[in-house]
Amino acid sequence: MKENSKNLSILLGAAFLMATSAIGPGFLTQTATYTGSLGATFGFVILISLLFSAIAQLNIWRVICVSKLRGQDIANKVAPGLGYFIAILVAIGGLVFNIGNVGGAAIGLQAIFGMDIKFGAAIGGILGILIFISKKAGSVMDRLTQVLGALMIVLILVVAVMTQPPIGQAIQRTFLPESLPLVAIITLIGGTVGGYITFSGGHRLVDAGIVGEENLSQVNRSAVMGMGVAAIVRVLLFLAVLGVVSKGVALDAADPAGSAFQQALGTTGYKIFGIVFLAAALSSIVGAAYTSISFLKTLVEPVRKNERLWTIIFIAFSTLVLIFVGQPAAILVFAGTVNGFILPIMLAAMLLASRKKSIVGEYKHSSVLYWLGWVVVILTSIMVLRSIYLLIAG
Secondary structure, X not given: OHHHHHHHHHHHHHHHHHHHHHOOHHHHHHHHHHXXXXXXXXXXXXXXXXXXXXXXXXXXXXXXXXXXXOHHHHHHHHOOOHHHHHHHHHHHHHHHHXXXXXXXXXXXXXXXXXXXXXXXXXXXXXXXXXXXXXXXXHHHHHHHHHHHHHHHHHHHHHHHHHHOOOHHHHHHHHHOOOOXXXXXXXXXXXXXXXXXXXXXXXXXXXXXXXXXXXXXXXXXXXXXXXXXXXXXXXXXXXHHHHHHHOOOOOOOOOOHHHHHHHHHHHHHHHHHHHHHHHHHHHHHHHHHHHHHHHHHOOOOHHHHHOHHHHHHHHHHHHHXXXXXXXXXXXXXXXXXHHHHHHHHHHHHHHHHHOOOHHHXXXXXXXXXXXXXXXXXXXXXXXXXXXXXXXXHHO
16 A cells, blocks of 8 residues: 555656646746737647647657656667767756746746845755755655645636636637647647656656556556646636736736736736746756756766766756846747757657667557657647748748
């Protein structure tokens, strides 16, 4: 019974680690920004990103589980050197995201206490570092992500109810959009399942030893649970912000999520925003640092020997960059786009691995998931190229 309870805690922790890694300040900023510009049509963007995310997550988590290997080691078995290339991409994407996460903590502390942005960034970085100083960092991380995830759902639900969004219009435009916003779609996919995010929960299960085909059903449940949490928060936040912009209110481009909460509930709303943003930032600082370093530890010997130290260095470096560079809101949106570029490469490697006996043994991967995975690879590749063109063209 005790072993089952421990496994359940780890499975929940993996699910919430993935979900709260996705539900970072970038997630909140992207959702508010695009809801402000697209209105109810943003529901369609959410729908597409959730479908793509589900296909990517289930493919990747299953391959990690049955192979008992981390993403970079699987990629190296697919093609020598590919794991190093992907690890570098993920580490860079994770670093960009983590700079934004630290900025999110600063924004949250400023909203709650009126704290200076740079001082708030330092506090956010220190709080993240404290988690990894503990020798029981894994269990602390599991519990923290569960608590912070639940807190965000409750607070955003309150705001969504208070703003009274046009539910009918949101449902209509979710299935009949007024436009096809490709940059928004690839940014959301990147922010939900791109870069390090997809691998955060899977790597946590590898570290905990919950792997092998005999544990596949548990891993599937953990993955679905994580996607469900992320989906609930995304939809609730979309509705909360839609309730504001549908009344003709323009959001502050420098702080779109904060201005939406403030318009909804005044000073109280802005304080709630600060708590949500701080919770999202802290959980994502933990997820980005843990997963980015997990991609390096089997490839770089000094990182393997001193994993916690390098995780602390990763957070400290992210904090210093944010303090000296600033512009956290812009970094948060950019981070999602960067991670969206990484997704097709990573997913393609995992799909190729699913058909290699030297990696997955006698396991038979779902043909439906396999071919849907290639559809996601092709479509995200096209959207990435199109997004690059649109960004260059201004």
